[in-house]
Amino acid sequence: MSDFQDALSAAFALVAGQDPALAEIVGLSLRVSLMALALAALVGLPLGALLAVARFPGRHLIIVGMNALMGLPPVVAGLVIYLLLSRAGPFGHFGLLFTPSAMVIAQAVLIAPILAALTREVLEGMWEEYREQLHSFGVSSWRAVPTLLRDGRLALVTVLLAGFGRASAEVGAVMVVGGNIEGFTRVMTTAIALETSKGDLPLALGLGMVLMAIVLAVNGAAHLLRERVARMSG
């Protein structure tokens, strides 16, 4: 048990000490994951909605492929993006490798399929209810997409949280494409991996507790937001 007590006191020391390095790492973690979430949402939500309403040949293939991509191992995604962004790769001249932007791209690639697949699930149910009505007003399936996204926004908050959770918990991809550079691309998860490999297990676990607290806070905030929106529109 003493391991966990050590970790707990390490976590408190980290937070109470207001370590500027920790604040920087936490800030970068949040910034990278939120930007990845935004980027993935721009693609994932409309795509999911489209798959919920539209019927076209190959739709099932896309759905199956998307569901499979939900299980994409982060380190594989990281490796592919590494090769694409490397100076020797096709997008090398942008110089994005080992920068926070590369980490945003990696996380966005990982969570976009999750957002799309879950959005489709959520909206398909709604679509069953809305279809008759919208069609009777002469609204086409395609134009119903924004409506569904707006009316399903409460359920979509949960979808976004699932994406954020995976993004902020991810280590394999951001380690490969970010390089875990101190003060530049080091985030919570890569810092935890680093302390683990240095054998400082209490500090690693302490950092893990800080990460959990942050994820908890984000979820709590989202929950409050949902409640509020639900009351206002209810």
Place this chain on the structure above:
Amino acid sequence: MNAPLRALRSGRRALPAALAALLSPPVAAQRRAIILASTTSTEQTGLFGHILPIFTRQAGIVVRVVALGTGQALDVGRRGDADVVLVHDRAAEERFVAEGFGGPRRPVMYNDFVLVGPADDPAGIGGNADIAFALAQIAAARARFVSRGDRSGTHAAELRLWLAAGVDPARGRGTWYREVGQGMGPALNTAAAQNAYLIADRGSWIAFRNRQGMRVLVEGDRRLLNQYGVMLVSPQRHPHVRAADGQRFVDWITSAEGQGAIAGFRIGGEQLFFPNATEPGA
């Protein structure tokens, strides 16, 4: 008007504004910076944390360290994804230079490898001065041995030592010889958990916290020397390499000042790296 239609009208402006706000460009202003591909032993001991701020203060150049195994670090240099490489496998470094990916190679510093093992020392090698003999004993006793197995400088050194011992450790795969394919830290954690022997660089060993009773059993054999070298990645091969700033770092770390900074890095009073940039043939 019914709910779906009303939503259709106002839905257009909902999401995009909030998302656009989040997508503002990452991180502060552009600074003069180079990327240094190096090894876990130099980064995780805290050496860079000690010497790089000194360089940055003087030169106004930030050094961004990507810590990998030596083989991987050289590959990052080959692809042009780093400006400078600082690693510890002379044969691999000379190959890198010969292939035209960078150089010339300059010696920087050395320390040594140590054979670490469980306190009860099941193969009975403690205090042995001959590393090759000690390894042969481990193989004969089929005592558990953890190998980095990751083409790192330490892995290359370990394989050279097995060769000197006249043992092919690959034959112990699946039984006593365990390749973890990871960095020094994870390998040390694994050895600690499995009561196994392993070869570690002394710097990583000194900085390692989770020892679980492991101790140094063999040290001081001259074949355990661990030499580090530094190279600028070739700007001819990769035109985007920040050659001037990278060269400035190479010159600094091999200068009297950089060498003094290396010698000044200590953990618990113990010096971890010994500068030797001026030593011929190092």
